[in-house]
Amino acid sequence: MKEKPINHAGAAATFIADKPHLDFHDARLWDMRQKRDAQMHVLPEWQELRSRASAIKEHALANLADYLEQFERNAKRNGIHVHWAADGTEHNRIVAEILAARGARTLIKSKSMVTEECDLRPYLAARGVTVTETDLGERIQQLDDQLPSHIVVPSVHKLTEDVARIFARHYGTDPDADDPHQLAEAQRLAARPVILHADAGMTGGNFFVAETGTFVVCTNEGNADLSATVPGVHIATIGIERVVPRMADLGVFIRLLSRSALGSPITQYTSHFRGPQDGGEMHVILVDNGRSARLGMDDFWTSLKCIRCGACMNTCPVYRRSGGLSYGAVYSGPIGAIIDPTFNERKYSTLPYASTLNGSCTNVCPVKINIHEQLFKWRQVLVEHHQMPFVKREIMHMAGKLMGQPKLYRAAIAGTETALGTLPRFALYNWLNPWGKNRELPEPVKETFHSWYRRNRPAAKPGQTDNAENTP
Amino acid sequence: MRMKIGLFVPCYIDAFYPGVGIATLELLERLGQDVTYPQEQTCCGQPMTNAGCVSDSAASEALFVRLFAGFDAIVMPSGSCTHHVRAHFDAIEQTDAVRHVRANTYELVEFLHDVLKVRDFPWAEFPHTVGLHNSCSSLRALRTASMSELGEPAFSKPMTLLSGVKGIRFATPARPDECCGFGGTFSVSEEAVSARMGLDKVRDHHQAGAEYIVSADSSCMMHQRGCAERAGVNIRFIHIAEILNGARQ
Amino acid sequence: MSARDTILATLRRNSPDPAAHPLPEPALLGESDASPERFTASLIPMGGTMLDRDPDETLDQAIARRFPQPGLMICSLVPEATGTVHIEDLPTPQAAEPVDVTIVRAAFGIAETGSIFLSESQLHLNAIAHLTQHMVVLLDPAQITANMHTAYLRPEFHTARYGVLMSGPSATADIQGVLIRGAQGVRSLTVCFASQ
Numbered sequence: 001m002k003e004k005p006i007n008h009a010g011a012a013a014t015f016i017a018d019k020p021h022l023d024f025h026d027a028r029l030w031d032m033r034q035k036r037d038a039q040m041h042v043l044p045e046w047q048e049l050r051s052r053a054s055a056i057k058e059h060a061l062a063n064l065a066d067y068l069e070q071f072e073r074n075a076k077r078n079g080i081h082v083h084w085a086a087d088g089t090e091h092n093r094i095v096a097e098i099l100a101a102r103g104a105r106t107l108i109k110s111k112s113m114v115t116e117e118c119d120l121r122p123y124l125a126a127r128g129v130t131v132t133e134t135d136l137g138e139r140i141q142q143l144d145d146q147l148p149s150h151i152v153v154p155s156v157h158k159l160t161e162d163v164a165r166i167f168a169r170h171y172g173t174d175p176d177a178d179d180p181h182q183l184a185e186a187q188r189l190a191a192r193p194v195i196l197h198a199d200a201g202m203t204g205g206n207f208f209v210a211e212t213g214t215f216v217v218c219t220n221e222g223n224a225d226l227s228a229t230v231p232g233v234h235i236a237t238i239g240i241e242r243v244v245p246r247m248a249d250l251g252v253f254i255r256l257l258s259r260s261a262l263g264s265p266i267t268q269y270t271s272h273f274r275g276p277q278d279g280g281e282m283h284v285i286l287v288d289n290g291r292s293a294r295l296g297m298d299d300f301w302t303s304l305k306c307i308r309c310g311a312c313m314n315t316c317p318v319y320r321r322s323g324g325l326s327y328g329a330v331y332s333g334p335i336g337a338i339i340d341p342t343f344n345e346r347k348y349s350t351l352p353y354a355s356t357l358n359g360s361c362t363n364v365c366p367v368k369i370n371i372h373e374q375l376f377k378w379r380q381v382l383v384e385h386h387q388m389p390f391v392k393r394e395i396m397h398m399a400g401k402l403m404g405q406p407k408l409y410r411a412a413i414a415g416t417e418t419a420l421g422t423l424p425r426f427a428l429y430n431w432l433n434p435w436g437k438n439r440e441l442p443e444p445v446k447e448t449f450h451s452w453y454r455r456n457r458p459a460a461k462p463g464q465t466d467n468a469e470n471t472p
Numbered sequence: 473m474r475m476k477i478g479l480f481v482p483c484y485i486d487a488f489y490p491g492v493g494i495a496t497l498e499l500l501e502r503l504g505q506d507v508t509y510p511q512e513q514t515c516c517g518q519p520m521t522n523a524g525c526v527s528d529s530a531a532s533e534a535l536f537v538r539l540f541a542g543f544d545a546i547v548m549p550s551g552s553c554t555h556h557v558r559a560h561f562d563a564i565e566q567t568d569a570v571r572h573v574r575a576n577t578y579e580l581v582e583f584l585h586d587v588l589k590v591r592d593f594p595w596a597e598f599p600h601t602v603g604l605h606n607s608c609s610s611l612r613a614l615r616t617a618s619m620s621e622l623g624e625p626a627f628s629k630p631m632t633l634l635s636g637v638k639g640i641r642f643a644t645p646a647r648p649d650e651c652c653g654f655g656g657t658f659s660v661s662e663e664a665v666s667a668r669m670g671l672d673k674v675r676d677h678h679q680a681g682a683e684y685i686v687s688a689d690s691s692c693m694m695h696q697r698g699c700a701e702r703a704g705v706n707i708r709f710i711h712i713a714e715i716l717n718g719a720r721q
Numbered sequence: 722m723s724a725r726d727t728i729l730a731t732l733r734r735n736s737p738d739p740a741a742h743p744l745p746e747p748a749l750l751g752e753s754d755a756s757p758e759r760f761t762a763s764l765i766p767m768g769g770t771m772l773d774r775d776p777d778e779t780l781d782q783a784i785a786r787r788f789p790q791p792g793l794m795i796c797s798l799v800p801e802a803t804g805t806v807h808i809e810d811l812p813t814p815q816a817a818e819p820v821d822v823t824i825v826r827a828a829f830g831i832a833e834t835g836s837i838f839l840s841e842s843q844l845h846l847n848a849i850a851h852l853t854q855h856m857v858v859l860l861d862p863a864q865i866t867a868n869m870h871t872a873y874l875r876p877e878f879h880t881a882r883y884g885v886l887m888s889g890p891s892a893t894a895d896i897q898g899v900l901i902r903g904a905q906g907v908r909s910l911t912v913c914f915a916s917q
Binding site: 024028031043045048049052055056058059061062063064065068069078084085086090134135136137140153154155156158159160163180181183184187188191192196197212214220221222223225226228229230240245246247248249250251252254255262264265266267268269270271272273274275276277278286288292293295296301 | 724728731735736738742747748751814848869872878883885887889891904905906
């Protein structure tokens with residue numbers, strides 16, 4: 001059975017109808033964008049950092065197989081177990097096997113978008129492993145059984161009252177709590193014993209370094225380092241595209257990451273893992289899950305440069321007003337709209353249209369991904385692959401034909417010369433009707449410019465096709 | 473410098489805002505230019521291409537080239553149409569004529585600012601507080617103003633031109649570069665988001681004290697005007713060509 | 722074929738032209754000021770605290786001034802302070818969990834961000850850096866490096882198995898955007914300049 005495309009517009013309309021949530025969501029993310037701008041303004045080298053970050057990433061991607069092998073060699077030498085997963089299922093199986101071999105029944109984990117891609121939690125739950133997210137926002141989303149709505153601030157679409165209700169249900173706290181401090185403290189107190197007695201810990205990885213076999217985790221809450229250092233087993237799941245060649249390259253990325261994401265100069269924790277701690281065990285799972293195929297897509301491979309800062313989401317006027325869950329995908333916002341279709345073209349065929357192509361995302365991207373140009377390009381690919389709804393496709397086809405025939409076109413709008421009668425019939429099909437739901441239509445006018453011109457510039461020849469003969 | 477100019481008037485301006493086309497024509501004539509409006513013109517092809525239906529733009533683009541290849545410059549009061557001709561005119565074979573058209577098509581503001589280098593509009597007076605709206609095509613594709621995301625030195629071609637108009641004052645909205653949400657077919661396929669963005673945009677200008685929103689793009693203003701009227705936001709709209717041509721309101 | 726070989730083969734088949742994407746030389750960009758003043762100015766906005774010692778004050782006295790509550794469990798990992806418990810008596814994370822204050826010396830600091838670097842060489846038990854409620858960090862002003870570019874030239878990144886840059890205390894803004902210092906790791910991070 002064919003999967004239905006995500007109804008982004010419908011979900012966004014629902015989100016917009018809830019004014020308190022909408023207003024907060026827009027203001028909060030816009031504030032993050034403003035803080036990012038402030039950080040940019042204090043670094044005169046900002047644009048050079050972006051250019052270098054982009055060049056390093058493109059180089060790493062163009063030599064990805066070599067760098068992965070180099071990383072593997074060095075990591076193994078340091079005592080890290082390196083695993084390779086072609087897809088989500090394989091990733092989940094590897095995790096389950098590591099846990100089973102040690103009789104581990106409880107896993108604490110920090111935020112990792114790759115594990116969301118792989119849908120790890122239900123897989124492990126079915127095998128008797130209790131998984132506890134330790135990042136506050138991710139934990140809120142886990143308890144509420146929702147995907148993260150933003151790749152950096154997973155529960156940014158929620159208000160304090162929503163969190164209070166969820167925590168009351170699961171932690172027994174006051175359902176009317178209105179102080180975020182009180183709720184964050186409840187999470188700290190609830191998480192501590194779970195962390196202390198967990199059999200294994202899991203993190204993601206923001207970068208890994210081929211030269212040294214190191215992987216790097218950038219976080220703020222301290223939960224990732226707790227998850228990595230308290231249990232004896234640390235499993236890190238990392239997308240294969242996150243490699244940088246040299247330790248010295250990290251400076252460029254660390255300087256850009258949190259400034260772009262949250263507008264802070266650096267995350268509170270920047271943790272470098274180069275080998276297991278005394279008496280401990282360390283595993284890295286390198287996950288492909290479609291990335292190696294994406295590398296071969298001429299127009300889209302540079303989306304693999306993404307460092308998951310979320311700056312494109314924060315600046316996106318559409319994302320801010322539709323909420324991350326409206327994208328119906330692990331990755332939302334502009335970056336989601338260009339990578340989600342590589343996972344499932346039909347299901348995510350609507351997402352490249354959830355954009356005005358305004359280009360702000362491209363400007364804030366710290367690794368210079370041409371996001372809005374890829375959105376534009378994806379639309380062509382989707383049309384070529386017959387993923388555009390039939391009615392819209394037909395409208396475009398009819399419009400294209402009409403626009404090529406001046407006499408027919410003129411006849412279509414010259415019939416009445418007034419008001420909405422000037423709209424060609426195709427424009428009045430149902431598909432265009434939503435215009436008037438929250439907007440007035442343009443006011444009627446007495447005549448078109450075309451008609452005015454003919455009356456007021458009678459000397460002009462009716463058609464200026466002669467000019468074509470003067471082609472230079 | 474007298475140039476042979478082909479005037480392109482986008483379909484929605486032709487149908488809904490003829491005054492913008494008239495002001496553009498009159499302004500260019502006032503500046504001593506030889507302006508012709510080829511009467512067979514229809515559309516640049518942008519709506520089809522932006523939807524991903526590139527092949528459906530071929531007929532529009534071929535017609536456009538046939539009508540405009542003979543001019544020194546093609547000028548249009550629209551940033552998004554200019555961007556389409558210049559950057560996305562890819563549905564047809566790239567002949568010399570096509571290349572000529574792509575290289576010599578200008579949005580009105582950049583034509584006045586960069587080519588004719590006009591700075592004074594002594595016939596114009598507009599004693600009102602205006603909020604300037606740059607369409608995303610004008611701002612980020614044509615680069616007629618500095619972009620807040622890049623932290624580059626501030627410049628604004630439309631602001632420079634408007635500064636040559638007597639009595640005009642500028643309001644400073646909180647989010648000057650935020651997209652208004654028109655986005656072509658986006659305005660209907662994502663109706664709720666589009667309308668909300670438009671409402672936020674007109675409120676931002678209104679709260680900044682603007683009596684008018686002025687823009688080089690009528691499509692954005694058609695959408696914004698619709699949002700403002702429905703929500704009862706008391707603000708008026710005027711195309712930059714009308715102010716520069718001496719409109720008194 | 723194994724997943725590894727399949728992935729590598731696909732990557733090699735799909736790779737963009739490596740010649741078109743050369744690797745730039747490592748960058749040394751930005752402000753090169755490595756002063757303690759710049760470090761302090763960077764640490765404060767990250768939520769960190771500076772502890773200034775009076776000339777005739779011992780480190781123990783200064784810490785007692787910073788944390789006056791009686792009965793705190795204090796673990797010192799530095800010879801300059803005594804503390805109330807030895808790290809040797811905290812062999813596991815579970816044993817270290819009740820520690821209130823941990824005193825440790827950083828290998829180096831970064832002026833650009835107010836970050837301090839800790840590894841297993843300084844911590845002995847890595848988890849204590851995150852289980853302790855508060856942390857006091859001694860930093861030799863001579864061991865401050867200017868920025869992230871210069872920091873990554875430090876040898877510690879090639880030797881430490883676990884190396885963390887801590888920039889102020891743990892923090893979160895996941896509930897309605899309200900910034901909370903003291904999320905799940907340390908509630909406070911105090912830096913005291915102390916030459917070695």
